[in-house]
């Protein structure tokens with residue numbers, strides 16, 4: 001077995017007994033690396049650039065489930081709308097409306113996660129609790145017929161302070177539990193909680209993550225991205 005397969009198997013062993021799935025983050029990595037992961041049985045892959053994801057989608061096996069995990073610009077939604085499996089980082093109502101519009105054009109319902117701002121850094125995107133509450137109560141969601149919000153996503157602060165990371169993931173889990181019991185609409189049913197990356201997924205698993213997004217621990221360090 002190559003390194004990539006070994007790394008994937010190791011993480012999958014850690015996931016046994018949890019309800020979490022592995023999203024292999026292949027951004028910046030070549031097709032051959034994705035193919036190697038695929039050959040070991042991996043089917044869910046995450047990318048953060050529209051063009052790169054689309055090139056990989058076109059070249060690689062069609063049963064791969066492609067996850068857009070990065071910040072998505074509204075004018076690029078159209079390129080991924082025909083095939084994307086799940087958009088993780090929806091951070092505005094305007095983006096959600098655009099995804100809805102492109103979903104309609106493609107005659108599909110596109111699954112989305114809403115990104116919640118949990119980190120200390122002000123640069124990370126996302127809704128805060130009040131934005132989300134307002135959006136869910138103002139009725140606007142009802143009009144969106146070609147999206148389905150099926151969970152929340154968050155990124156913890158990049159820090160060595162594991163207590164802080166745990167606190168942030170725990171906060172997201174509390175919000176997830178609250179909103180998943182409080183709000184049910186035809187197109188809003190929270191079941192997925194996407195949190196945890198190479199450096200912090202153990203903490204995320206401890207707080208109920210259902211999807212970990214792991215790149216460098218599988219494919220090695222990136223030079224950029």
Ligand SMILES: *Cc1c(COP(=O)(O)O)cnc(C)c1O
Nearest residue numbers: 025048069197198213214215216
């Ligand atoms: C790059 C990226 C990851 C994976 O990061 P690693 O530290 O390499 O595991 C996860 N989530 C998002 C949103 C990313 O952009």
